[in-house]
Amino acid sequence: MWKGPWYVPELKVLNLRNNSLMGIIPPSVRNATKLMNFSLSGNRVSGNIPKEIGNLSQLAFLYLFDNQLTGFIPVTLFNISSLLALSLGINSLSGPLLLDERNTMSNLKLLDISYNQISGCIPSNICQLTELKALSMSFNSITGDIPKNIGCLSKLEEFYIGYNPIKGTIPISLGNISTLRNLYSSNNRIVGQIPPELGKLSKFRK
Structure with a gap:
């Protein structure tokens, strides 16, 4: 898709979604230091x-869903x-979801990793x-239980965990999320x- 290093330090938006682009995302993407919106969704990357x-310190939207990433x-x-939105669904990503313990991603509003091959447990520090x-x-292929402290996500509206070998019980703390509308499990x-x-949630779609 790209050949040679990137020299685009002033680039803020790169939206190439819904094409037939192939190849890889090169490590030289780090040179686009002012990039805020990066979308390659709907390609064959x-x-x-x-x-x-991770060096793109101003990035707010990263959409890489519907590709062939591994x-x-x-x-x-x-x-x-x-980062406000991270969408990685419909790829072939694998391994566990590991979050940074330093809690630097405090502004994230959307996290989509659906339709992949992600394994391991839902990390408790997702809260x-x-x-x-x-x-x-x-x-x-996510296993383990739903974290008991999931109720700490007090602004969560959509929670989709269907079609995984997740076990255990539904945490009572989910009932603390007054904004919750959809739970798909x-x-x-x-x-x-x-x-x-859960039956007391006013916005919950029963």
Whole structure:
């Protein structure tokens, strides 16, 4: 897709979605230091997500969904404190979701990793992402329980975890999220009872 290094220090928006672009995202993307909106969704981009994207300190929107990306999700993405939306769905990404312990991604509102091959558990420190409004993790290989402290995501509106081998019970703390409208958890291994607290959510679509 690109040949040679990037020399675009003033570039702020790069939107190439819904084309037939191929190739990889080069590590030299780090040179686009003022990039705020980066979209390659709906292409045929392959290879790994370069960890160098984590150097784009002004990036607010990263849309890479519906491509052929492989490998792990770089932890460096979660160093970008300016990031508002991270959409990586419909790829072939694998490995666990690992969040930076320093909680630098406090502004993130959308996290979409659905339709991949993500494994491991939902990290308990996902509750650091206190501004999240939409969390989509459906159609992966995520195991373990839903974190008991998931209720800390007090602004969450959409929560999609269907079609994973997630087990355990539905945490009572979900009932603390007054903004929650959609909970999609079909085709998992969840057991027990539905917490009555969910029935008290005024915006919940029952």
